Amino acid sequence: MKGTVHYELRNNIALMTIDNPPVNPLSSGVRQGLSDGISQALADDNVQAIVLTGAGRAFIAGADISEFGGESTGPSLHDCLNSMDASSKPIVAAINGTAFGGGLEVALCCHYRVISPGAQVGLPEVKLGLLPGAGGTQRLPRLVGAAKALDFMLSGDGIPGPQAKELGIVDEVMDGDIVEAGISYAQQVVADGSKVRRIRDEDALLLPDRENPQVFDNARKQAARKMRKRFAPEMIVQCVEAAVNLGDFDAGMKVEAENFAQCLKHPQREALIHMFFAEREVAKIPDVPRDTTLKPIERAGVIGCGTMGGGISMSFLNVGIPVTVLELDQEALDRGIGIIKRNYDIQVQRGRMSAEQVDQRMGLLTGTTEYADLNTADVIIEAVYENIDVKVETFKKIEAVAKPGAILASNTSGLDVDKMADATSRPEDVIGLHFFSPANVMRLLEVVRGARTSKETIATSMQLGKRLNKIAVLSGNAPGFIGNRMLAGYTRQAGEIILQGATPYQVDNVLLQFGMPMGPFQMNDLVGLDLGWRARKLSGIKPEEVPITARVADKLCELERFGQKTNRGFYIYPEGSRAGTADPEVVEIVEQTSAELGITRTEISDEEVLKRCLYPLINEGARILEDGIAIRPCDIDIVYINGYGFPEVTGGPMFWADQQGLDNILADIKRFAETYGGDAWQPAPLLERLAAEGKGFASLQG
Numbered sequence: 001m002k003g004t005v006h007y008e009l010r011n012n013i014a015l016m017t018i019d020n021p022p023v024n025p026l027s028s029g030v031r032q033g034l035s036d037g038i039s040q041a042l043a044d045d046n047v048q049a050i051v052l053t054g055a056g057r058a059f060i061a062g063a064d065i066s067e068f069g070g071e072s073t074g075p076s077l078h079d080c081l082n083s084m085d086a087s088s089k090p091i092v093a094a095i096n097g098t099a100f101g102g103g104l105e106v107a108l109c110c111h112y113r114v115i116s117p118g119a120q121v122g123l124p125e126v127k128l129g130l131l132p133g134a135g136g137t138q139r140l141p142r143l144v145g146a147a148k149a150l151d152f153m154l155s156g157d158g159i160p161g162p163q164a165k166e167l168g169i170v171d172e173v174m175d176g177d178i179v180e181a182g183i184s185y186a187q188q189v190v191a192d193g194s195k196v197r198r199i200r201d202e203d204a205l206l207l208p209d210r211e212n213p214q215v216f217d218n219a220r221k222q223a224a225r226k227m228r229k230r231f232a233p234e235m236i237v238q239c240v241e242a243a244v245n246l247g248d249f250d251a252g253m254k255v256e257a258e259n260f261a262q263c264l265k266h267p268q269r270e271a272l273i274h275m276f277f278a279e280r281e282v283a284k285i286p287d288v289p290r291d292t293t294l295k296p297i298e299r300a301g302v303i304g305c306g307t308m309g310g311g312i313s314m315s316f317l318n319v320g321i322p323v324t325v326l327e328l329d330q331e332a333l334d335r336g337i338g339i340i341k342r343n344y345d346i347q348v349q350r351g352r353m354s355a356e357q358v359d360q361r362m363g364l365l366t367g368t369t370e371y372a373d374l375n376t377a378d379v380i381i382e383a384v385y386e387n388i389d390v391k392v393e394t395f396k397k398i399e400a401v402a403k404p405g406a407i408l409a410s411n412t413s414g415l416d417v418d419k420m421a422d423a424t425s426r427p428e429d430v431i432g433l434h435f436f437s438p439a440n441v442m443r444l445l446e447v448v449r450g451a452r453t454s455k456e457t458i459a460t461s462m463q464l465g466k467r468l469n470k471i472a473v474l475s476g477n478a479p480g481f482i483g484n485r486m487l488a489g490y491t492r493q494a495g496e497i498i499l500q501g502a503t504p505y506q507v508d509n510v511l512l513q514f515g516m517p518m519g520p521f522q523m524n525d526l527v528g529l530d531l532g533w534r535a536r537k538l539s540g541i542k543p544e545e546v547p548i549t550a551r552v553a554d555k556l557c558e559l560e561r562f563g564q565k566t567n568r569g570f571y572i573y574p575e576g577s578r579a580g581t582a583d584p585e586v587v588e589i590v591e592q593t594s595a596e597l598g599i600t601r602t603e604i605s606d607e608e609v610l611k612r613c614l615y616p617l618i619n620e621g622a623r624i625l626e627d628g629i630a631i632r633p634c635d636i637d638i639v640y641i642n643g644y645g646f647p648e649v650t651g652g653p654m655f656w657a658d659q660q661g662l663d664n665i666l667a668d669i670k671r672f673a674e675t676y677g678g679d680a681w682q683p684a685p686l687l688e689r690l691a692a693e694g695k696g697f698a699s700l701q702g
Helices: 028-043 077-085 102-109 124-128 136-144 146-155 161-167 178-191 206-210 214-226 232-246 249-265 267-281 307-317 330-349 355-362 388-401 417-422 455-467 483-500 504-514 520-527 530-538 548-558 584-596 606-626 633-644 653-660 662-676 685-692
Strands: 004-010 013-019 049-054 058-060 091-095 098-100 112-115 120-122 300-303 323-326 365-368 379-382 407-410 430-435 444-449 471-475
Touching: 004 028, 013 028, 013 178, 028 049, 028 077, 049 058, 049 178, 058 102, 077 102, 091 102, 091 178, 098 102, 102 120, 102 136, 112 161, 112 178, 120 161, 124 146, 124 232, 124 267, 136 146, 136 206, 136 232, 136 249, 146 206, 146 214, 146 232, 206 232, 214 232, 232 249, 249 267, 267 633, 267 653, 300 307, 307 323, 307 330, 307 355, 307 430, 323 330, 330 355, 330 365, 379 388, 388 407, 388 417, 407 455, 417 430, 430 455, 444 455, 444 633, 455 471, 471 633, 483 504, 483 520, 483 548, 483 584, 483 606, 483 633, 504 520, 504 606, 530 548, 548 584, 606 633, 606 653, 606 662, 606 685, 633 653, 653 662, 662 685
Parallel strands: 013 049, 049 091, 058 098, 091 112, 098 120, 300 323, 300 379, 323 365, 379 407, 407 430, 444 471
Antiparallel strands: 004 013, 430 444
């Protein structure tokens, strides 16, 4: 059995300490120890109360995920909790550190709860496609009311001790030694008559909720808005409805058990747990030891204060790292800094920041028009125009002023990092740090290693990503890196599909129904159709040389339909609205373009639209793995979920491909090759090999 619970007497108090490093999950040995300890304390007449705490930095960080769906030994968690709930002697939870998931549910079965100020409590099960399945959905509404309980469980976020006290989850926040504080609290409970207070018996907060069904309507709307396509939120709402409307605790527990079983069997659960472990796996770089020396990052320099540069600067300011931002002239600098300030002011208006916090962050920002002012920065990131010649020249200027050992980084979305490194005499310090727009919001950071990037630079950059609250994924240096290299086939197929018979609105709707936040044509409108159009004009490409998949977009631009910025693109946008409506005129332009190209339009099913958009992602992902650009399939999954909006509930494109069966995907790719031809439908050798062997991409995880 894994884990144990230490038992000792402190005068008339039984102290039980959970010890299952590093975070004290509820493994079989812990459950056995809890059960045995409670029995021992109840059988000892000298024991008048029990204190439960955790060893190390956690109280109990949750269930042992490795036991989900498998055989378990020893008493079940429900058996342990029932014995605690039924205890005739008061139990005090002394929450010393993280109490997440089943850990908080254990604390809710205690009769009293005290917590350290820095300890956190949370019920994050929704993030794993599950619900609190050990009474959390029944006890928490009785303790804090249905609305607060739903907000807490549907967010899945942890909160610190003082906030837990304010919410009503714990009784006291105590400084100092929490174990001693818990024992003192237990002694006071004994002195007051040893009252046992069971949450399951309380219903005062449930009664008004029975008269207010709007609570559940609001929760469903919140879940639909923030957790699109997820199954678990509805199951949680149903459980809390049962707690409120049934009244009887055991009847509510039966609903919780039934709904938990549904979540456990649902495919989203496996996908979300895959993502949970994948987020941790991507931090491991096989040839970069964990003990690699890290460079100190105390100050940052950012070149460019436009959309990307400003967002990157905010990412540093948000975590307290001073930034010097450089622009070509004072006007551009003032404009960029003004936008940063306005972005922060919007957060104040929305109640997400205080004016004092804004002043603090803006106080860390220095503007300049002189490269020499970047000479104290530990990391310098260029966010200039996406042109290799411009970037090479920028790196020459950076090297002339950067202090020895500073990381010299490019925010390029796909250009050659080695060419930039060649412009310096210290290629070991050069790396790609590809932030995603808006950089201060998006979680993904593609870290791009060059041929001569040092291990210290790689390790520091990965750690910097974590410090900036990003998920950093390492990529090799190849055109488009991981994300944009895969994206090319997705967008190209969307462009071909509308010429062959679909409409932009059908394509977008299919991808929306799959779970993408927006379809490819909605994305085009958001980014601006004129960007590619102007670039083609500047490069002197003749109209007949324009790729056929860009012909419709270019025609829209000739009509000054540039997308959301002009309230017209593939969609029509009412003034001030980001929600577009379909336009029959665009359909006519699409059909006219098909005729000009000699393409006979035919009906294309939604199923084919989905496969033709997604399968190029899978096929190119296989090539990226073959080429060593991505280390593992899960790295690609993390990139696409956090950078490109691929739905979390699928586990990412490579995990999703395994669920479809690589043999099925390969058969469709070969069928599309026969029907449509072209390089786009040439199967990747890795895909063919895995399909022939009856394996999936998961077999490559190692």
